[in-house]
Structures are given as structure tokens and as C-alpha cells.
Amino acid sequence: DIQMTQSPSSLSASVGERVTITCRASQSISTYLNWYQQKPGKAPKLLIYSASSLQSGVPSRFSGSGSGTDSTLTISSLQPEDFATYYCQQSYSTPVTFGGGTKVEIK
Amino acid sequence: QVQLQESGPGLVKPSETLSLTCTVSGGSISSYYWSWIRQPPGKGLEWIGYLYNNGNTDYNPSLKSRVSISADTSKNQFSLKLSSVTAADTAVYYCARRIAVPSTGLNWLNPWGQGTLVTVSS
Numbered sequence: 710d711i712q713m714t715q716s717p718s719s720l721s722a723s724v725g726e727r728v729t730i731t732c733r734a735s736q737s738i739s740t741y742l743n744w745y746q747q748k749p750g751k752a753p754k755l756l757i758y759s760a761s762s763l764q765s766g767v768p769s770r771f772s773g774s775g776s777g778t779d780s781t782l783t784i785s786s787l788q789p790e791d792f793a794t795y796y797c798q799q800s801y802s803t804p805v806t807f808g809g810g811t812k813v814e815i816k
Numbered sequence: 817q818v819q820l821q822e823s824g825p826g827l828v829k830p831s832e833t834l835s836l837t838c839t840v841s842g843g844s845i846s847s848y849y850w851s852w853i854r855q856p857p858g859k860g861l862e863w864i865g866y867l868y869n870n871g872n873t874d875y876n877p878s879l880k881s882r883v884s885i886s887a888d889t890s891k892n893q894f895s896l897k898l899s900s901v902t903a904a905d906t907a908v909y910y911c912a913r914r915i916a917v918p919s920t921g922l923n924w925l926n927p928w929g930q931g932t933l934v935t936v937s938s
Contacts, residue, residue, distance in 0.1 A: 710877075743924040752910055752931050753861065758924040759917075796861055800923045804876045805851075805863035 711735050711799050715808035723816045728784040730811045732797035735778075741801035742780045744773055747810075748793045756795075757782060789815055818843040820911050820929035828905075828936050834898040838911030838929060845869075845892050849914035851925055852885060852896045854907040862907075866914060867894050901936045908933050 712735035722728050732742065740760035745753035755764045757773035760780055770785045784791055792815050797808040824836035838850070852864040865875040867885045875883050879898070887894040898905060908931040916923035 741922060745925075752928040753925075754928070755924060755926040758915075758926070759922045764926065798861075798925070803863075803866070803874050804878070807861040807863070809860050 710804055711738060711802060711806055713797055713799055713806050713808040715795075715797055715811050717811060718809060719812040719814065721814045721816045722787050724787055724789060726787050726816075728787050728791075728813060730782045730795055730797075730813075732775075732780045732782070732808050733778055734780075734799055734801075737777045738799045738801035740776050741799055742773075742775065743798045743800060744771075744782045745796045745798065746791075746793045747796065753796060784813075787813075787815070791815075818848075818913060818927060820913065820927060822909060822911050822929045822932040824932060824934070826933060826935060828901055828934060829938050830902055830936055831900055834896070834901050834905060834934055834936070836896045836909055836911075836932065836934070837893050838895070840892050840894070840913075844889075845887055845894055846889055849916065849923075850885075850887075850894050851912045851914050853910045853912060853925070853928075855910070855931075856904075856907045864896065864898075864909075903936050906934065906936045 714733045716731050742760045744757040747753040761773045772783045774781050794810045794812045796810050819841045821839045828834045850867045865885050882899045884897040910931045912925040912928040
């Protein structure tokens with residue numbers, strides 16, 4: 710199985726601040742990497758697919774980059790509605806695996 | 817647009833079989849691949865399996881001996897069965913559509929259903 714490691718596991722940042730979340734795969738997954746946002750009591754929502762493609766309707770302050778084993782999700786200017794947990798997911802091979810999540814709190 | 821809705825019992829006894837249904841609206845289940853994912857309370861996401869549009873399936877090896885995913889095209893639904901459940905199977909269960917790019921194999925899950933909590937307890 711491909712292990713996905715996210716860091717940090719949690720962070721606290723101010724509105725307007727730039728936030729970066731990292732996801733590392735245990736082997737190369739090219740750009741088979743997706744990012745989801747999950748708010749409390751809600752289903753995960755697709756933000757970024759194929760490492761860097763912004764899902765339709767998602768604000769442009771969200772961006773993704775990376776290839777191989779390392780990928781990054783960046784929120785360029787954190788907004789109050791971005792309070793959530795973020796998960797990366799590898800879709801390179803089955804079993805599909807997710808990172809452990811990064812909880813973003815608004816300072 | 818495609819919408820998914822999970823349904824099924826919210827309480828299952830230990831050793832029994834968990835059965836859930838995902839009803840798809842706004843699109844045909846024959847046109848895509850589908851997935852089940854679960855999330856124990858306060859924990860992360862665990863992929864359960866895929867149902868491909870040719871009827872083939874792919875399961876998480878950690879659950880493979882107990883899981884079955886199938887489709888009812890007449891009702892535009894697909895279902896999950898998980899046998900011999902224990903308290904460790906208590907989770908919110910989500911269904912989702914798998915979108916794939918044929919030329920590259922790149923794929924992702926979108927959209928997701930709202931999820932349904934299944935508690936395993938006597």
C-alpha cells in the first residue's frame with residue numbers, strides 16, 4: 710500500500726495569511742494526487758485534482774503543486790470559511806489511500 | 817448535476833451484515849465508476865472499494881474478505897455489504913463517484929454523498 714503522510718497535522722493561522730500543507734507519498738505517484746476539504750459534519754469536498762487542477766467552483770486562493778512523492782496545497786489568503794480539515798488522496802494505485810488530515814484553525 | 821444519497825440502517829448488531837444503498841440522481845450509474853469510503857468518528861478516511869461500470873470490483877485488502885459492492889441499474893443504485901461487523905466498523909459511510917481520464921488514468925472522487933452514520937452495537 711502507498712502511505713500518505715500529511716504535515717502538519719494541525720495549524721492555526723490568521724485571516725489573510727498564506728497557508729501551506731504538505732503531503733508525502735511513500736513512493737512516486739506522479740500527479741495522481743487529489744485534495745479534499747472537510748468541514749465538521751459534512752462530506753469531503755474536492756478542491757484540487759491531478760495535483761494542480763482546480764475543481765470548478767473552488768475559489769482561486771486554493772492551489773496545488775507537486776509531482777512524484779511530494780505535493781503541496783496552498784491557500785494564498787486564508788478566509789474564515791476555510792476552517793476545515795484537509796485531506797490528500799493518492800489515486801495512483803489501489804488500495805486508494807488518504808493522508809491523515811490537516812486541521813486548519815483560524816487564529 | 818449528479819447527486820448521491822446514502823441510506824440504510826443506522827444500527828447494526830455485532831456479527832451481522834451492514835447493508836447500505838447509494839441512490840444516484842442526475843446521471844446514470846452505468847456511465848461512471850463508483851466508490852464507498854468510510855470515516856470512523858473523529859478519525860480519517862478509509863477507502864472501501866470501487867465498482868466499475870462493467871460490474872468489476874476492487875476492494876481494500878483490509879476488508880476484502882467481508883465486503884461486497886454491487887449495482888442495481890434498474891434503480892440507479894449501488895450497494896455495500898459488509899459482513900461480520902464489529903465495533904471497529906462503526907463509521908460514517910460515504911458513497912462517491914470516481915471520475916477518470918481515459919488517456920492518462922488520472923482519477924478523483926467527486927461528488928460525495930452526505931454520508932450516513934452506522935453504529936455497531938448490541
